[in-house]
Amino acid sequence: MGIQEVLSTFVHGVYIIGAKEGDNINGMTAAWVCQCSFSPKMVAVAIAPERFTYELIERSGKFSVSLLRDGQIELAKRFGEVSGRDKNKFSDVDYSLIEDVPVLTDCLCWVVCEVDGRLKSGDHYIITGRVLKSKQVRLGSPLIFRWEDYF
DSSP: OOHHHHHTTSOOBOEEEEEEETTEEEEEEEOOEEEEETTTTEEEEEEOTTSHHHHHHHHHSEEEEEEOBTTOHHHHHHHHHSOTTTOOTTTTSOEEEETTEEEESSSSEEEEEEEEEEEEETTEEEEEEEEEEEEEOOOSOBOBOOHHHHO
């Protein structure tokens, strides 16, 4: 088994990372998300710098993380297949602006973060954010990322 096959067996949830700057709003599907501090409460997300969401986060200094629930794979694909430069991925999706950042209204939970740090990690940047607000929207099981569902 090769390195990518081994790494693709690691267990991740599926998240929508949201960002907004001015009239520009975007979200992207991500699996590399985790809590990275207890005090203060912080999360880390890994994002490729060519992503439109990355640009919006850099300019606004804020981002959201919405955890998808089991059964929302089509929503995950919607936010992962097309660039937000070409399409408003939030059109026809229920969302709210919290701290001027988009969060999904149909998900398990969400957090809104203020950027605290950034670290280059290979072809991605790890962005850490201090949690400003959070909400558990519903109970249920998270959507689990499986490599073969997307590639």
